[in-house]
Amino acid sequence: xxxxxxxxxxxxxxxxxxxxxxxxxxxxxxxxxxxxxxxxxxxxxxxxxxxxxxxxxxxxxxxxxxxxxxxxxxxxxxxxxxxxxxxxxxxxxxxxxxxxxxxxxxxxxxxxxxxxxxxxxxxxxxxxxxxxxxx
Amino acid sequence: xxxxxxxxxxxxxxxxxxxxxxxxxxxxxxxxxxxxxxxxxxxxxxxxxxxxxxxxxxxxxxxxxxxxxxxxxxxxxxxxxxxxxxxxxxxxxxxxxxxxxx
Amino acid sequence: xxxxxxxxxxxxxxxxxxxxxxxxxxxxxxxxxxxxxxxxxxxxxxxxxxxxxxxxxxxxxxxxxxxxxxxxxxxxxxxxxxxxxxxxxxxxxxxxxxxxxxxxxxxxxxx
Numbered sequence: 197x198x199x200x201x202x203x204x205x206x207x208x209x210x211x212x213x214x215x216x217x218x219x220x221x222x223x224x225x226x227x228x229x230x231x232x233x234x235x236x237x238x239x240x241x242x243x244x245x246x247x248x249x250x251x252x253x254x255x256x257x258x259x260x261x262x263x264x265x266x267x268x269x270x271x272x273x274x275x276x277x278x279x280x281x282x283x284x285x286x287x288x289x290x291x292x293x294x295x296x297x298x299x300x301x302x303x304x305x306x307x308x309x310x311x312x313x314x315x316x317x318x319x320x321x322x323x324x325x326x327x328x329x330x331x
Numbered sequence: 332x333x334x335x336x337x338x339x340x341x342x343x344x345x346x347x348x349x350x351x352x353x354x355x356x357x358x359x360x361x362x363x364x365x366x367x368x369x370x371x372x373x374x375x376x377x378x379x380x381x382x383x384x385x386x387x388x389x390x391x392x393x394x395x396x397x398x399x400x401x402x403x404x405x406x407x408x409x410x411x412x413x414x415x416x417x418x419x420x421x422x423x424x425x426x427x428x429x430x431x432x433x
Numbered sequence: 434x435x436x437x438x439x440x441x442x443x444x445x446x447x448x449x450x451x452x453x454x455x456x457x458x459x460x461x462x463x464x465x466x467x468x469x470x471x472x473x474x475x476x477x478x479x480x481x482x483x484x485x486x487x488x489x490x491x492x493x494x495x496x497x498x499x500x501x502x503x504x505x506x507x508x509x510x511x512x513x514x515x516x517x518x519x520x521x522x523x524x525x526x527x528x529x530x531x532x533x534x535x536x537x538x539x540x541x542x543x544x
Contacts, residue, residue: 206430208347208350208433216433222541225494226541229497229499239350239354240346240350258493259493262491262493263493263494265491265492266488266491266492266496269496269503270497270500315353315354318354319353319354319355320356322334322354322430323332323356325428326428327428328334328428330431330433331433
């Protein structure tokens with residue numbers, strides 16, 4: 197019998213200035229094969245990763261923002277987003293992509309993946325993990 | 332239940348230390364290392380924030396990184412405990428999880 | 434660098450046979466790659482290749498094999514969307530080999 201552990205991937209950096217965000221997403225996709233309880237946290241500049249309307253064509257970069265919408269296929273269905281980090285940056289939930297996952301056990305009903313939490317709530321989420329990986 | 336948080340960036344470079352301190356829970360430990368040790372000094376713009384953490388969160392610095400930067404031990408704020416590498420490893424092994432604030 | 438020859442045009446590929454410039458893919462190229470791979474392309478092969486290309490277009494990644502099989506099971510039914518049958522279609526791995534034919538990068542997490 198294998199023990200399922202709770203893994204949290206913490207994202208605190210904006211998407212294109214450094215490679216952290218893209219690497220984190222890749223690690224999550226690869227790590228998803230190990231059947232653990234995986235969730236992601238977005239705080240500080242990390243919330244910028246989830247904004248909609250990213251268009252990297254002219255900048256000559258790979259736009260990996262659509263890949264967040266594939267996470268549900270990989271059973272990564274909990275994306276915690278910190279309210280204070282959104283507020284500080286003048287963002288609301290409407291500025292973020294609509295990310296959903298299909299619940300196979302509920303006739304493939306589409307359910308939202310983004311869970312907005314307060315800073316204190318985020319601290320609770322972090323304290324509830326077996327493993328915290330930061331990017 | 333306790334977490335060991337590590338911070339390795341200067342608080343004058345980015346918000347990492349502030350963000351970390353905003354997410355610690357009672358009983359947690361915060362270890363300042365590498366350029367993070369600048370956040371342990373007295374008499375700078377961060378000192379009050381760090382001092383305001385209270386007794387429920389334990390603060391540590393990695394002594395080797397303090398010495399490496401020529402910071403006099405007397406400039407490390409009161410209540411911040413200096414640890415060596417061996418003690419750091421011991422702390423990491425005995426807590427429930429380590430969260431590195433990059 | 435090695436290349437495929439499609440009616441006189443060359444399309445470069447890496448040492449494993451994945452094409453280097455994703456925009457150079459055509460159905461004719463897929464036929465050339467599948468012959469090199471000894472895969473006889475039938476309707477179901479094309480369905481998988483088309484699914485992979487649509488998935489990449491939408492999410493910017495090639496899906497992992499279990500994600501692929503789960504999705505094919507949903508769209509084409511369990512007779513096609515199962516491990517055994519998918520490996521019959523693409524003996525060198527339904528994600529790995531079909532991605533190569535579809536002109537996509539190797540799936541994330543494949544070694």
